[in-house]
Amino acid sequence: MNEKAVGLILKEQDYKENAVILTVLFEEYGKLSLVAQGARKMSSKNRGNILPYTKGEFSFDYREGKTMFRMKTAHTLELYRFLHEDLNASLACAVLAEVINAFLMEGAEPSFSDHCFKLFEEACTAWNTKHPADIVLAVSLVDVLKTQGIAPDVDECVLCGDTSVSAISVNDGGFLCASCAMKRNVRFSEPMRLRAFRLINKAKLEHLPVLEEAMGSALKECDLLAEFIRTHAGLPLRSYTLFQRMFQETGPELPASSGVTKGA
Ligand SMILES: [Zn+2]
Incomplete structure (x- = not known):
């Protein structure tokens, strides 16, 4: 099931092989970790959409009981430009x-x-x-x-x-x-x-x-x-x-x- 959910990025951590782990606070699911594969590569289309302290829409396969997911796409909804x-x-x-x-x-x-x-x-x-x-x-x-x-x-x-x-x-x-x-x-x-x-x-x-x-x-x-x-x-x-x-x-x-x- 390809879930789309709105969340606020609390934290971003480097992970192996150009990946990052995002700690995202979702309106719907609470706090979850999303692994964004290849997100640090220049060519990644998600790269500009995973900035900490922004609000975005994320897609991933949600399953109850799990707290870590592989992120498919991210799309910034609110950049909070002045804040940054x-x-x-x-x-x-x-x-x-x-x-x-x-x-x-x-x-x-x-x-x-x-x-x-x-x-x-x-x-x-x-x-x-x-x-x-x-x-x-x-x-x-x-x-x-x-x-x-x-x-x-x-x-x-x-x-x-x-x-x-x-x-x-x-x-x-x-x-x-x-x-x-x-x-x-x-x-x-x-x-x-x-x-x-x-x-x-x-x-x-x-x-x-x-x-x-x-x-x-x-x-x-x-x-x-x-x-x-x-x-x-x-x-x-x-x-x-x-x-x-x-x-x-x-x-x-x-x-x-x-x-x-x-x-x-
Ligand atoms: Zn007293």
Whole structure:
């Protein structure tokens, strides 16, 4: 049976003899691996249609219970051109793709893979329409953390429930009140940082315009969320190391001496 299915390419790996293995998140089947034979040859007609972080239509012989298939054809439906041309957006997209790929198993619950498909598609669209790469990444990471039950608790002190909070503790899983922060030896955060972190953790991608008004950058929030993922899910998150190193700040407000210390 020659199946045609729409999917988003999360990852591309070289494979023997000019072949590549694509990790594709399908709307219909969840995450599958497709082997594209000869795809690295100049003459391959599939070559230009298997770029990571694009949406395409793929044909292969689907069989239930299998997770790896031989790809026959690929046809790009959505290239997300700006996403690929913009360094910040492509770095951020690589982080989200790595996180989704790590959490989403082949053969996962359809509702979860469906959720991941929609999130990744929505995030790619947001990056492609020039929304700030760091803000889109922060909101998307929170979304994935929520699906894993490891999102930060930003409603109260995670240790005693006090609603007056003074610090963010990655190890404890969210906000701490002043006295718990002192006991745990966690340094206080500025109120604006606490507010920004809470805002990011409550937002969805549909709230991007509001977030962009409220905060110039979400880099510090991205750093914290990456630490949450490393600490509570044990992912190395190599793509985030690259994101941190290469990201170029372009936000409208960059006070040279705001007194905010780096690396909250
Ligand atoms: Zn407390």
